Amino acid sequence: SAVISQKPSRDICQRGTSLTIQCQVDSQVTMMFWYRQQPGQSLTLIATANQGSEATYESGFVIDKFPISRPNLTFSTLTVSNMSPEDSSIYLCSVVAGLGELFFGEGSRLTVL
Amino acid sequence: GQQVMQIPQYQHVQEGEDFTTYCNSSTTLSNIQWYKQRPGGHPVFLIQLVKSGEVKKQKRLTFQFGEAKKNSSLHITATQTTDVGTYFCAGFGNAGNMLTFGGGTRLMVKP
Incomplete structure (x- = not known):
């Protein structure tokens, strides 16, 4: 299993500002994933963070709004840019384990006023 | 694209009653996984099913994968308050x- 640390765990932000979420894994992993979970909803994949190359974004998510960095095999950041109240969600970092199952960080709970 | 639907959306049970949630895919799946998310927590992996018709048990939890590999179910026998969460x-x-x-x-x- 992997231990995944995310920070901040929660934040309250003003409309129009940006927030960067950090994800640290205790072992080297090839792929890291960023998910969004809107209140009371399921998990939606934002993008796959690839080391050494640009992130791969899912339909409906764009790099300008959710820039991602992956400087090494244990760390990634997700920035939520120019935030609006619709961006209020839990943002989750995850990695794939041996059987293809996902391990998730504890999530970053973002409220945008 | 692939869609995965679950029913019911909510379920209230009395402690000791059984509970089942059903999962249906619009396309054939190579495998299916189940996760539990406690209130205020993050999703935690429970199990993975790979074979057609597969049944796996974890204590009071029984997981099934349909013969056509398009549906799955999770059944909890004699629920306890510790089972609270989203599956x-x-x-x-x-x-x-x-x-x-x-x-x-x-x-x-x-x-």
């Missing part, structure tokens, strides 16, 4: 490159 199924399509989560079933247990 998500997630399936890999046959292309195997994307895990799609169902909408989740939120289980509430009255003591």
Whole structure:
């Protein structure tokens, strides 16, 4: 299993500002994933963070709004840019384990006023 | 694209009653995974099913994968308050490159 640390765990932000979420894994992993979970909803994949190359974004998510960095095999950041109240969600970092199952960080709970 | 649907969306049960959540995919799945998310927590992996018709048990939890590999179920026998949370199924399509989560079933247990 992997231990995944995310920070901040929660934040309250003003409309129009940006927030960067950090994800640290205790072992080297090839792929890291960023998910969004809107209140009371399921998990939606934002993008796959690839080391050494640009992130791969899912339909409906764009790099300008959710820039991602992956400087090494244990760390990634997700920035939520120019935030609006619709961006209020839990943002989750995850990695794939041996059987293809996902391990998730504890999530970053973002409220945008 | 691939869609994974879960029913019911919510379920209230009395402690000791059984509970079942159902997962249906619009396409054939290569495998299906189940996760549990406690209130205020993050999703935690429970199990993965790979074979057609597979049944796996974890104590009071029984997981099934349909013969056609398009549906799955999670059954909890004699629920306890510790079972409270949202249960998500997630399936890999046959292309195997994307895990799609169902909408989740939120289980509430009255003591």
